[in-house]
Amino acid sequence: MDKVRILVVDDELVIRESLHGWLKKSGYQVDTAEGGSAALAMLEKTAYDLLFLDIMMPVMSGIEVLEVVKEDYPQTLVVMITAYGSVETAVQAMKRGANDYLMKPFDPDQLSLLTEKLMQQKRIMDENIFLREQMAEAIRFENLVGRSEAMQELFTLIQDVAESDSPVLITGETGTGKELVAKAIHAKSARCNGPFIAINCGAFPEHLLESELFGHERGAFTGAHRAKKGRLDLAHHGTLFLDEVGIVPLKMQVDLLRVLETKEFHRLGGTEEIEVDFRTIAATNRELQQAIEKGEFRQDFFYRLNVISLHIPPLRERRDDIPLLAEHFLDRYSRETNKDIDTINKEAMGLLRQYDWPGNVRELENAIERAVVIGKKRRLDPEEFSFLAPHLSAAAETYSLEKTQVAHLFKVLKEFDWNITKAAQALEINRVTLHKKIKKYDLRPDRASS
């Protein structure tokens, strides 16, 4: 464990100073804050292990600070301190998640024993995180992340598929991670020491795709100054991944079908038959059956590719994976950008879960990367994901009667500029009822309805 970091929050300077001095003598790294806002600002930048938090403070009470800490920084332990040793306040704090409480002035024995006990607790918590990370390996398969039933089934299937050498067709919307699945199959297969050669068939015009796949001899076409090996050649003893296979032109489908059947081909402008040995994995986001019906995709080629089929569900159908994926990408990008961002706040996570992610995992990854880059605090808040907001209205549609009522009340109040009489008339309820509802739902002009 690194040096333990403690934050002392108390509005009384003498308390801050004396506790700071005492804790420093025990070798802890100690900072102080004179109020709740200052403490929260410090917590946004530094991961404190332990907080000594005064209950009775002006402006923002210790209980209010405690609520934010427990929500946004659950790894930070909190000891409430109070000069007003009422059991009631202490019990209230404990109910809201405080780890312990002390009444000022503390008995030194009590303080040292409590600090030791909490540090022990913190060590256990950190060990738990480590173990959870190790367990997370179980929900990661190669670079795939998911704990949903669909993904767990997919991981099992990948394992089974990897053992055979049959062609695989992976289907799924754009951004679902088809290439990652292909790589996972390759990594788990007997060909794992061979190359994994990927080609995005949609990225090349027809004549270039042919040259990329088959290679060419010198002078095969204008500009072919040198002979070049194609991807089919490079994939020898490994795996060939044909991404976006659904848009391969019909003529080339015939050529590719022949290669897949005979495992022989010749380069453009060449006559020599080249023997190759590779496994084919293809992927598409197109409905190939429809393409066959329209005559845009060859049925025989489809059957050749689709010996084993794997489908990756879109992210909106496995929303339970969103927090896991978001944390996975947060971890990656905070390390890559060297930023100390370690949490996504509950509200922001709720927002990520609500969004439909038409671009799937790739879009989520980009969103997290962007939020990390623009993030200034230790925690990502909804404001870091404000770029998703315009697309959220539809996703956020709710069937909850209460939420609908709150949204409607807010809309009407806003419309009548928070004139209670007029709003009550429009709502066809009396003013007292409206007042009660405003109080109940804590409706305020500065707060948007959610």
Place this chain on the structure above:
Amino acid sequence: MSPVNTRVRTPTENPDANNSTSLPKHGVVGVVRLGAVGEAVLKIVVANLQEILNLPVDILPARQTPEFAYSDNRKQYHAALILKKLAESRRPHPRILALVSVDLFIPVLTHVFGEAQMGGRAAVVSLHRLKQKEEGGGVSLDIFYERAAKVALHEVAHTFDLVHCKQPECIMRLSSGPKDLDELPLFFCEYCEAFLEEAYRRYGIQRLHD
């Protein structure tokens, strides 16, 4: 372990007259009694500091009880105010330790046996609670002297940046009461010993014996 009883310098001795023992003009630590503190406990504390810290220690002229630090609310003496005053001392000693017989507190704690400025100049030890048994009643003089020496060493070591130690056999281990204090050894563990040597070098402090 019994406290060390070695020859100590007293205010009546002139350090300049001791050139034969190559003592510097003044010690590194000056120990001052504030109020009613016995001569015997003072000498034993000084002897132990000198022997175990391996530093020259001087006894400074006694002063009155620090009434300026008395708190009407707490009916105790504010240790931090005493430290502040000690740190302003015009004495040439790089470290000043005060012994008091009154009960000390810091605002956040009910009481303290001693208090020191981390990496600073001043430290103070209260003998008030050291005379008592945890379960009530008094302790023998031997135990009292030993406790005083331990707290003094512990606090002065804080002024050399030493923090509490996790080693069970170390004077820098945090003791949570008189009973714990009695179980502490009267020496530093090898790690704290090394930290202390390093601090002497950092602060440019000459040890008594190499």
